[in-house]
Amino acid sequence: MNQxxxxxxxxxxxxxxxxxxxxxxxxxxxxxILEVKGIADGDVDHGIRGADPIAAGQLTRLEIxxxxxxxxxxxxxxxxxxxxPEVARRVGKKYTPLSKRQDRPDSIFWLVRNxxxxxxxxxxxxVGTTKSTIQSIRDRTHWNSANLTPVDPVxxxxxxxxxxxxxxxxxxxxxxxRKAEEAKKYESEGISSPESVTNxxxxxxxxxxxxxxxxxxxEITSEENFxxxxxxxxxxxxxxxxxxxxxxxxxxxxxxxxD
Numbered sequence: 001m002n003q004x005x006x007x008x009x010x011x012x013x014x015x016x017x018x019x020x021x022x023x024x025x026x027x028x029x030x031x032x033i034l035e036v037k038g039i040a041d042g043d044v045d046h047g048i049r050g051a052d053p054i055a056a057g058q059l060t061r062l063e064i065x066x067x068x069x070x071x072x073x074x075x076x077x078x079x080x081x082x083x084x085p086e087v088a089r090r091v092g093k094k095y096t097p098l099s100k101r102q103d104r105p106d107s108i109f110w111l112v113r114n115x116x117x118x119x120x121x122x123x124x125x126x127v128g129t130t131k132s133t134i135q136s137i138r139d140r141t142h143w144n145s146a147n148l149t150p151v152d153p154v155x156x157x158x159x160x161x162x163x164x165x166x167x168x169x170x171x172x173x174x175x176x177x178r179k180a181e182e183a184k185k186y187e188s189e190g191i192s193s194p195e196s197v198t199n200x201x202x203x204x205x206x207x208x209x210x211x212x213x214x215x216x217x218x219e220i221t222s223e224e225n226f227x228x229x230x231x232x233x234x235x236x237x238x239x240x241x242x243x244x245x246x247x248x249x250x251x252x253x254x255x256x257x258x259d
Contacts, residue, residue, distance in 0.1 A: 100156060
């Protein structure tokens with residue numbers, strides 16, 4: 001049988017709130033029967049405040065009632081961990097001991113480098129810091145950024161491996177969900193998402209681009225050929241015109257000489 005966390009305080013509560021015998025209380029609290037009698041008389045550990053074993057998840061009220069009916073019965077503590085009441089999770093900023101606060105910047109630097117998928121709010125919960133500090137380390141504007149060295153927060157005791165794994169899994173689920181939403185958005189618009197483009201589709205796109213480039217080059221080439229074909233004809237006409245005028249002048253000069 002497991003001993004209560006505070007045996008004497010538990011004994012005080014059982015004496016004041018139940019009709020159990022001293023033997024039953026002594027057996028459950030792992031105390032001597034004379035010590036229990038001294039507590040009941042106020043001679044031993046006077047002024048101790050009673051601790052409720054029912055609220056602490058160590059006993060059930062039904063177990064106490066059964067033992068009150070049978071004086072020879074013995075109290076049996078709750079053995080299963082699942083039967084214990086859930087401890088309320090602390091809400092608010094995580095408390096970091098003074099001896100470990102100097103390790104926080106290095107741990108933040110490690111998380112930013114090795115787990116970029118984590119949000120600033122997740123990192124803040126893991127190591128107990130603020131978003132402004134995380135952002136300054138990301139931007140390398142922290143006052144001690146030149147001396148920061150990445151340190152695993154689990155190794156220095158700033159967080160547990162279980163909490164870190166849960167945060168990473170949550171971050172990956174968030175990323176996958178966002179990708180799925182983007183894929184649905186692309187499908188609704190009739191556009192394939194960039195990640196879903198296959199090699200065949202990439203080859204088709206490249207072929208279409210090549211065809212477009214080829215047609216453009218062909219158009220440019222035809223225009224150049226057209227210009228080349230038209231310009232020489234004009235030049236030929238000019239040459240013919242020049243040649244005809246020269247021949248005319250030469251003919252006139254010959255006629256003058258003959259006269």
